[in-house]
Amino acid sequence: MTTSGEGYWAKTQKFLQELSFEYTYLYGKHSNPNDFGMNRAEISSTFAFPMFYNIETPLLVTPGFAVDWLQGPLSGPPIAGMPPTAGGPDLPPQLYDAYLDLAWYPQYNEWLGAELGFRTGVYSDFSNVNSDSLRFMGRAAGSIAASPNMNVILGAVYLDRVDIKILPVAGIYYRPTPDWDMYLVFPNPKVRKFLAAVGNTKWYGYAAGEYGGGSWTVSRQTTDDRIDYNDIRVIGGLEWETQTQIRGHVEVGYVFDREIVFVSGDPPSFTPNDTIMLRAGVDF
Secondary structure, three states: OOOHHHHHHHHHHOOOOEEEEEEEEEOOOOOOOOOOEEEEEEEEEEEEEEEOOEEEEEEEEEEEEEEEEEEOOOOOOOOOOOOHHHOOOOOOOEEEEEEEEEEEOOEOOOOEEEEEEEEEEEEEOOOOOOHHHEEEEEEEEEEEEEEOOEEEEEEEEEOOOOOOOEEEEEEEEEOOOOOEEEEEEEOOOEEEEEEEEEOOEEEEEEEEEEEEEEEEEEEOOOOEEEEEEEEEEEEEEEEEEEOOOOEEEEEEEEEEEEEEEEOOOOOOEEOOOOEEEEEEEEEO
16 A cells, blocks of 8 residues: 555656657748748657645746757848849758746636746857847736636736737637547647547547747858747647557648748848648657
8 A cells, every 4th residue: 555655756756757859840942032941859858846745736847959950041142133032031050949948837726727937048059149049938827717617818928039029828728528628728729639549549639720930049141140930830630648648749730921030130021931830749
């Protein structure tokens, strides 16, 4: 028989570490001056620490690292007599994210909870690293239980980008049946449905939306700069989960409303063509 103390530590141990890997591909043809592609690989590990001796809502601490390999737009200074996109804007071949993420989901009582998060890190091509490379991002939202299976979520997310600093967080988290999970919350809604159990693996299908992109300090051919990349993504995918808690996902998305913003104003911005996204990840 397990004593209460042993049970406490057994339950805490399963939160101590989760290793995650995700790869994202945005199609872009390097020879097309209006295209911009990206390959992104990200790895992170999550550790959980009880807050105020509460192992049900721990503080989640996640260090992570990501590399973005860029494809296009065509590099080099503008070519005389050609459209501005013919020779520029130029971007470095790689961008990097090195971050530490903190998240906490306290539940104050049966009807009131919160979603709190903070992330800081260095975002740069590592050729131009300065005070702007260090970014501070955050999320704060309240969760009010309107019914046993529906929560109203309201708050804001701070992105610390050049062009867009803050976005509202608003919507409902609705669970009409055990098979449906509907997180209808801007800016990252997701609707998921249980499909089938195959052996020891559960399969889910989902549709989601996402405000994508990021911000980095970069060294360009003519100047040091800071850039934003912003886009909107509409996604469909599959998730699976095993009895050993190994989870994974594969998805495809359409990416539009894309923009690269340059702090230097040279050029002020660049609008790539719409593209498709492929993404896959696994959590251990």
